[in-house]
Each structure stands twice: as structure tokens, then as C-alpha cells.
């Protein structure tokens with residue numbers, strides 16, 4: 001089983017991918033961007049791919065949602081939630097006062113916004129935290145925001161841990177595949193849909209879930225990219241698409257939407273512990 005992840009080695013996504021070893025024997029392969037991971041699954045170069053979808057401080061990873069909605073017909077096979085400990089990382093011997101530029105993934109920079117503002121640093125974005133850590137190697141006025149494990153892998157130094165602006169920081173990752181997960185009895189389903197621009201249309205859809213006592217776990221809108229005021233909705237709810245109640249609700253919703261895509265049913269994740277220093 002080949003599983004791709006947003007790399008290089010040392011990203012939070014790799015930490016999430018390592019958790020998959022509990023479920024199946026797999027070989028982990030690193031990719032430079034989220035789109036490359038999804039594309040490799042789509043083209044059957046790998047069996048599954050792990051990408052971030054949502055963070056408890058900064059919200060959704062827009063690119064992941066957009067690719068699932070508009071560009072690929074892939075399924076969510078599993079979700080993995082891990083705690084995120086952002087570390088300030090430099091070359092050995094560098095002091096806080098030496099740092100001029102801070103490098104990281106835009107989502108990580110956003111999760112540490114107040115911390116960065118207090119230090120008055122310039123920022124530079126990278127495809128991932130570990131790519132930023134690799135980049136600062138040998139650059140004495142640069143720091144990276146990255147996992148502890150990235151510092152260890154690239155022989156860098158952790159100046160400060162847990163620098164995110166809010167204590168409870170978690171990211172939800174999804175494992176994407178060509179098919180979704182079989183029924184386990186403790187599942188969730190994700191769909192995406194768009195509506196006609198008429199009064200009450202979203203209410204009509206949500207009513208179908210309320211009527212059947214189905215618990216929604218997330219709702220999010222993203223631009224439909226056809227102009228202001230036009231949206232696509234992502235909805236997560238409890239239950240598996242093979243259960244009668246869910247078959248029924250999906251049928252009702254498909255009749256009330258302009259477009260609907262089932263992204264998949266998969267087991268609800270527990271929150272994993274960080275294993276940032278374990279392999």
C-alpha cells in the first residue's frame with residue numbers, strides 16, 4: 001500500500017500519515033504540495049493520500065476543499081485529528097534577537113499571527129512547515145515555524161514550543177482514496193452541494209437532516225467562483241451512506257440541490273496524541 005502525504009519529511013501531515021501504520025502496512029511517500037498528493041491518487045500512482053483539511057484556529061484549508069469539490073472525483077477514506085505544537089526553529093546558536101524573517105506554511109503563520117506580530121518579523125510562505133525548516137538551514141537571520149520533529153530531522157534547534165496564539169490547537173487531516181470506507185458503526189459522511197439562488201433553499205436542505213434527527217458536525221461555505229454571493233456548501237454529518245436513514249436523506253437532499261457530490265463515508269477519528277519525536 002503506497003500512501004502519499006504533503007511533505008517533505010517532518011510535516012504535520014507526515015505525523016498524521018504515520019498514524020495510518022496502525023491500520024495497515026504501508027509505505028509513505030512525500031509530495032511537495034496538496035495538489036500533487038491528490039493528483040497522484042487520481043492517476044493511480046499511489047493508493048491513498050493524506051492532506052490537511054481543517055484547523056481549530058485557522059479553519060478550513062481552502063485548497064483541499066476546492067480540489068475535492070471542483071477538480072477531482074476522489075473519496076474521503078478516513079480522517080485523522082492530531083494536536084499541533086508549533087515550534088520556533090532556528091540554526092543552532094541563533095538568538096531570538098538575530099531573527100529577521102520567519103518562514104512557514106501560510107496556515108501555520110496564521111495560527112501564530114500574534115506571536116509573529118509581537119516580534120515584528122517579516123514573513124515568508126512555503127508549501128509546508130518542513131519545507132520552510134529545510135530552507136532556513138545555514139541562514140542565520142531566518143527562523144521557521146514547524147513541528148519539533150522537523151528540527152530533529154534537519155538538525156536545527158527549537159527555541160520555543162507551542163507558539164500558536166491559542167492553546168488547544170488541532171488539525172484534521174483526511175485520507176483520500178478512489179473509494180470510501182466500509183461501514184463501521186461509528187461513521188461520518190461528507191457531501192458538497194450548491195443551491196439555486198432562491199429564498200429558503202439552504203433551510204430546506206438542513207430540514208431534511210433535522211427531520212431524521214441526523215447530527216451535523218460541520219457546515220462550511222466556499223465561493224462557487226462565479227461571482228460574489230454564489231456559494232458551494234460542505235456538510236459533514238454522522239452516519240454512513242450505506243445506512244437506510246442516510247440513503248434516504250441523501251436522496252432527499254439531491255432533489256433539493258442544484259448539484260450534489262458525496263465525498264465519502266468514513267470512521268469518526270479519535271484525537272491522536274502527538275508523536276512528534278517518534279518515528
Ligand SMILES: O=C(O)C(=O)C[C@]1(C(=O)O)C=C[C@@H](O)C=C1
Pocket residue numbers: 006010011012013014052055061084105107108127128129130171
Ligand atoms: O506544513 C505542514 O506541516 C502541514 O502539514 C500543513 C498544515 C496545514 O496545511 O494546515 C498542517 C497542519 C498545521 O495546521 C499547519 C500546516
